[in-house]
Amino acid sequence: MGGKGIGNKSVLITGVSKGIGRALAIELANRGHTIIGCSRAQDKLDSLQSLLLPNNHNHLFLNVDVSSNDSVQQMARTVMEMKGGPPDVIVNSAGTINKNNKMWEVPSQEFDLVMDTNL
Numbered sequence: 001m002g003g004k005g006i007g008n009k010s011v012l013i014t015g016v017s018k019g020i021g022r023a024l025a026i027e028l029a030n031r032g033h034t035i036i037g038c039s040r041a042q043d044k045l046d047s048l049q050s051l052l053l054p055n056n057h058n059h060l061f062l063n064v065d066v067s068s069n070d071s072v073q074q075m076a077r078t079v080m081e082m083k084g085g086p087p088d089v090i091v092n093s094a095g096t097i098n099k100n101n102k103m104w105e106v107p108s109q110e111f112d113l114v115m116d117t118n119l
Helices: 019-030 042-052 069-083 108-116
Strands: 010-014 034-039 060-063 089-092
Touching: 010 019, 019 034, 019 042, 034 042, 034 069, 042 060, 060 069
Parallel strands: 010 034, 010 089, 034 060
Antiparallel strands: none
């Protein structure tokens, strides 16, 4: 993305509060791209926003539960309103795993959460 002729892109990253999502946000922000990040962890969003603030004041960080359709729809409306259109790139980095159960022992509610978050 930081290559010749690419310019500043807006990049929506789910699961931006830690791991690959956070690392990607930092790298892309350092390359001049605008980050639209979402996560359930508001304190980690605040921390990342403070870290990236010197790079670009146009980043947007939202508290979103991607396993909730209503939450994702609200995020989409907010992004469209605040950024004037859809992001140029979307990276789905949000993910969760079951709590060390064997596949056939995972309670259905937990299985649904894993599927709703990861897909």
